[in-house]
Amino acid sequence: xxxxxxxxxxxxxxxxxxxxxxxxxxxxxxxxxxxxxxxxxxxxxxxxxxxxxxxxxxxxxxxxxxxxxxxxxxxxxxxxxxxxxxxxxxxxxxxxxxxxxxxxxxxxxxxxxxxxxxxxxxxxxxxxxxxxxxxxxxxxxxxxxxxxxxxxxxxxxxxxxxxxxxxxxxxxxxxxxxxxxxxxxxxxxxxxxxxxxxxxxxxxxxxxxxxxxxxxxxxxxxxxxxxxxxxxxxxxxxxxxxxxxxxxxxxxxxxxxxxxxxxxxxxxxxxxxxx
Amino acid sequence: xxxxxxxxxxxxxxxxxxxxxxxxxxxxxxxxxxxxxxxxxxxxxxxxxxxxxxxxxxxxxxxxxxxxxxxxxxxxxxxxxxxxxxxxxxxxxxxxxxxxxxxxxxxxxxxxxxxxxxxxxxxxxxxxxxxxxxxxxxxxxxxxxxxxxxxxxxxxxxxxxxxxxxxxxxxxxxxxxxxxxxxxxxxxxxxxxxxxxxxxxxxxxxxxxxxxxxxxxxxxxxxxxxxxxxxxxxxxxxxxxxxxxxxxxxxxxxxxxxxxxxxxxxxxxxxxxxxxxxxxxxxxxxxxxxxxxxxxxxxxxxxxxxxxxxxxxxxxxxxx
Numbered sequence: 388x389x390x391x392x393x394x395x396x397x398x399x400x401x402x403x404x405x406x407x408x409x410x411x412x413x414x415x416x417x418x419x420x421x422x423x424x425x426x427x428x429x430x431x432x433x434x435x436x437x438x439x440x441x442x443x444x445x446x447x448x449x450x451x452x453x454x455x456x457x458x459x460x461x462x463x464x465x466x467x468x469x470x471x472x473x474x475x476x477x478x479x480x481x482x483x484x485x486x487x488x489x490x491x492x493x494x495x496x497x498x499x500x501x502x503x504x505x506x507x508x509x510x511x512x513x514x515x516x517x518x519x520x521x522x523x524x525x526x527x528x529x530x531x532x533x534x535x536x537x538x539x540x541x542x543x544x545x546x547x548x549x550x551x552x553x554x555x556x557x558x559x560x561x562x563x564x565x566x567x568x569x570x571x572x573x574x575x576x577x578x579x580x581x582x583x584x585x586x587x588x589x590x591x592x593x594x595x596x597x598x599x600x601x602x603x604x605x606x607x608x609x610x611x612x613x614x615x616x617x618x619x620x621x622x623x624x625x626x627x628x629x630x631x632x633x634x635x636x637x638x639x640x641x642x643x644x645x646x647x648x649x650x651x652x653x654x655x656x657x658x659x660x661x662x
Numbered sequence: 663x664x665x666x667x668x669x670x671x672x673x674x675x676x677x678x679x680x681x682x683x684x685x686x687x688x689x690x691x692x693x694x695x696x697x698x699x700x701x702x703x704x705x706x707x708x709x710x711x712x713x714x715x716x717x718x719x720x721x722x723x724x725x726x727x728x729x730x731x732x733x734x735x736x737x738x739x740x741x742x743x744x745x746x747x748x749x750x751x752x753x754x755x756x757x758x759x760x761x762x763x764x765x766x767x768x769x770x771x772x773x774x775x776x777x778x779x780x781x782x783x784x785x786x787x788x789x790x791x792x793x794x795x796x797x798x799x800x801x802x803x804x805x806x807x808x809x810x811x812x813x814x815x816x817x818x819x820x821x822x823x824x825x826x827x828x829x830x831x832x833x834x835x836x837x838x839x840x841x842x843x844x845x846x847x848x849x850x851x852x853x854x855x856x857x858x859x860x861x862x863x864x865x866x867x868x869x870x871x872x873x874x875x876x877x878x879x880x881x882x883x884x885x886x887x888x889x890x891x892x893x894x895x896x897x898x899x900x901x902x903x904x905x906x907x908x909x910x911x912x913x914x915x916x917x918x919x920x921x922x923x924x925x926x927x928x929x930x931x932x933x934x935x936x937x938x939x940x941x942x943x944x945x946x947x948x949x950x951x952x953x954x955x956x957x958x959x960x961x962x963x964x965x966x967x968x969x970x971x972x973x974x975x976x977x978x979x980x981x982x
Contacts (some may be wrong), residue, residue: 396782400789403779405798406855411803413822414811431826472709472862475702483699498714500909502916502964504940505957508950509720510713512729532713535706560849593804595919600945611806615923630814633807644802645795 411637418442420631425626439625442635451603451632454613461523461609462591465530469538469587470499470580472531477542482551491543495536503533507600514601521603529601530591537590539585545579546572585643592639610636663844698837723816731948744955753836754956756931757939758963760846764935765915768853769907776861781891783862784869797859809923812852813839839925845932849921856920857913868902869895904975908968915964936960 403623411528412432417425418441420434434474445451515619529631549572596609596652608616614636633641692982725744748754771945778795783790800808815823817839828834872895880890896903918937921927927934927942940960946954 396785396787399778400787400793404789404793404796409822409861410808410811410815410855411799413815414807417814425820427820428924430820430822432822464885472705475727478701479702479847492684494710494715498881500912500916502917502937502957502960504916504937504944505721505954505961506714506717508944508954508957509717511731512950513713513721528709529713532709533810535710535778539706539918586898589802595805595923599919600920600941609711611804611919614806614810618813618923626814633810637803640802640804641799644798 390540395530413598414630415634417493417626418634420624420627423625424431437493438627441631444625445628445631445635448632449612450608450616453606454608455635456608457607458592461527461530462588464528465534465591466587468527468531469534470584473535473538474540474580474585477482478499478541478546478568480539480543481546487583491539495540498536503596507597511600520601521607522601523607526598526601529597530594533597534587534590538587541583541586542576542579547574548579585647589640589643624636669719673869682811682854684903721954722958724951725958726873726955727841728950729954731945737951740951744952745959747952748959753931754936754939757927757934757936760932761915761936761960763846764853764921764933765911767850768857768914769910771850771854771856772910773903773907775791775857776865779858779862780865780869781895793947794863797862799859800856801859805919806923808852808856809920812855812924816848839898840929842929842932843924845929849924852920852924853914853917857910861910864900864902868899870924872898880954900975906973907969911971915960929969 390497416432416434419439420441421436421438424435476491482490500514514520514525514529519528553571553575554567557571558564562570593611594609595615596610598612599615605613605616610632613633614629615631724737726739726741728743729742733810783793796896803811817819818824818835818837820936823833824836825836826838830909836844838844859949876894876898877890880894884887885893917935917939918941921933921935922941928940935958937960938957939955943949943956
């Protein structure tokens with residue numbers, strides 16, 4: 388009986404690996420198949436022979452490249468904005484007790500669970516009034532605002548981990564506050580800034596709902612919207628290039644998450660659980 | 663943003679540092695400090711106030727108007743008219759029921775599946791690294807790509823799922839996402855796939871906090887694996903399970919993108935989640951005020967359900 392436990396566990400693990408990994412493998416496989424093979428009724432995970440032209444076709448599609456560019460632009464600019472405005476505020480959140488902190492933390496929690504549908508209606512009206520619907524500037528502002536609470540939360544945690552004593556030691560040596568921040572706090576905070584930036588980039592790059600509501604002209608579409616339009620109705624695109632485009636769209640997110648993987652599974656969340 | 667999906671408080675460890683004191687000073691210094699603090703917080707506060715707190719308040723206000731999505735809106739206050747109309751809207755309540763089925767099943771299945779994987783990963787098997795990376799992929803991927811991927815899996819003709827069933831000699835001509843009876847279960851599976859990793863990671867972190875001595879003591883007392891699980895593991899994980907199930911339930915109930923791309927609510931409204939229904943009412947039928955009323959009803963119900971659930975959890979925690 389006991390001897391069977393380990394093998395049974397490996398069988399169970401194999402099922403999990405299959406369940407979690409197979410859909411992605413299938414997508415990659417579809418992106419490498421010829422259109423003939425995709426349209427035939429033979430079903431196999433390994434392509435008969437590898438075809439890269441789906442990728443070149445996906446990349447030569449005007450809409451796809453343009454929307455990837457839009458996505459990158461919105462994600463990079465909103466990430467920079469998030470870091471620049473969250474940095475000072477996260478310092479305050481981490482170092483101050485009392486009402487500001489309580490209000491900040493309260494809003495962070497509320498913003499995690501609130502249905503965006505209730506916010507999107509007036510948000511749409513507000514942005515329309517100032518002419519920022521169907522605009523990448525408007526979308527960037529929205530992505531910045533909605534990534535901010537969680538970014539603040541991440542960053543204030545990294546600030547909290549820097550002992551106040553270090554700063555106090557610095558100011559005792561006669562360094563000005565700014566010098567202390569620049570020479571002591573900033574360097575220690577760098578890994579936190581990088582992690583927050585990656586999170587912020589992925590959030591914006593993957594985001595679908597705001598982009599769906601706010602953008603109307605195809606030249607403004609972000610990548611998720613363009614991919615959605617390819618499968619819905621008019622823009623029917625061949626399966627191969629669609630799969631290739633999807634793989635390309637998933638790469639930045641997967642790369643960043645893999646880098647952050649250690650942090651996510653390790654210290655950070657175990658810290659959360661102890662609390 | 664639909665993406666901020668990291669669970670809980672990643673920095674509780676830091677927040678608990680005993681040596682972290684707020685630098686409190688008195689008199690003019692305190693005022694200068696406060697002014698400095700406000701100046702530092704302002705750049706974050708401003709966009710949040712303008713683009714999310716204000717819309718939230720307006721969203722509730724819109725529910726009492728007849729606002730429509732037309733060029734020059736001039737709204738009338740209509741009192742509770744929208745809510746009265748809503749009470750009779752059977753399509754809305756259908757979507758509400760479907761949303762409940764979806765959120766409850768996805769949340770429970772996520773919990774069970776994640777618990778299994780977390781236990782496996784915690785029991786010292788090989789392949790842990792691979793499994794962890796794999797487990798994070800669904801979480802990281804853009805929802806649109808996830809939906810496209812699963813549409814291929816479920817594809818009636820050349821899809822691998824039907825091919826697999828066919829190989830086993832089972833019916834292999836099911837149009838999973840288009841058939842009335844299979845559409846909802848099919849999207850639920852995708853929902854579980856997407857949300858399971860995060861729950862696994864959280865549970866795993868919780869499992870690693872349970873001192874080995876507890877299990878050893880139970881084993882000495884002759885408790886078998888299942889008994890140790892129910893008597894030691896589950897009670898220790900209880901606070902984590904409570905918080906992730908509440909959060910997962912709300913996220914699942916509020917979810918939109920995945921099912922919107924997978925089925926757009928079809929076939930025949932069989933996967934019409936409440937957020938999809940409200941979105942269509944606002945941006946296809948252009949009834950902003952009416953849609954806002956739906957949003958308000960959904961928020962109220964979810965908050966109520968959550969309050970009941972959390973209360974029962976705390977009560978039984980006290981008892982045990």
